Amino acid sequence: MLPEVANPLLPTGYDVVWTVVVLALLALAAVAIVQVLRERALSGLGAVVWLLVILALPVLGAVAWFVLRPRRAAGRLPSL
Numbered sequence: 001m002l003p004e005v006a007n008p009l010l011p012t013g014y015d016v017v018w019t020v021v022v023l024a025l026l027a028l029a030a031v032a033i034v035q036v037l038r039e040r041a042l043s044g045l046g047a048v049v050w051l052l053v054i055l056a057l058p059v060l061g062a063v064a065w066f067v068l069r070p071r072r073a074a075g076r077l078p079s080l
Contacts, residue, residue: 032062041070
């Protein structure tokens with residue numbers, strides 16, 4: 001039986017880096033989706049549009065959400 005040899009054309013570090021990058025991007029999209037669902041300032045249609053944007057373009061949609069999302073008033077405390 002031959003010992004298992006690592007592929008010299010695709011180093012192990014390459015796999016690890018891409019796995020971490022993909023997981024980070026999935027986490028970014030997941031956090032954006034959760035925040036859209038919890039945002040009370042959005043109407044139903046607004047939330048659906050944001051969810052479709054995030055699902056269609058996970059990286060750009062999530063970044064757009066974090067940049068363009070509705071802001072709470074400065075003096076108002078969030079309700080629980």
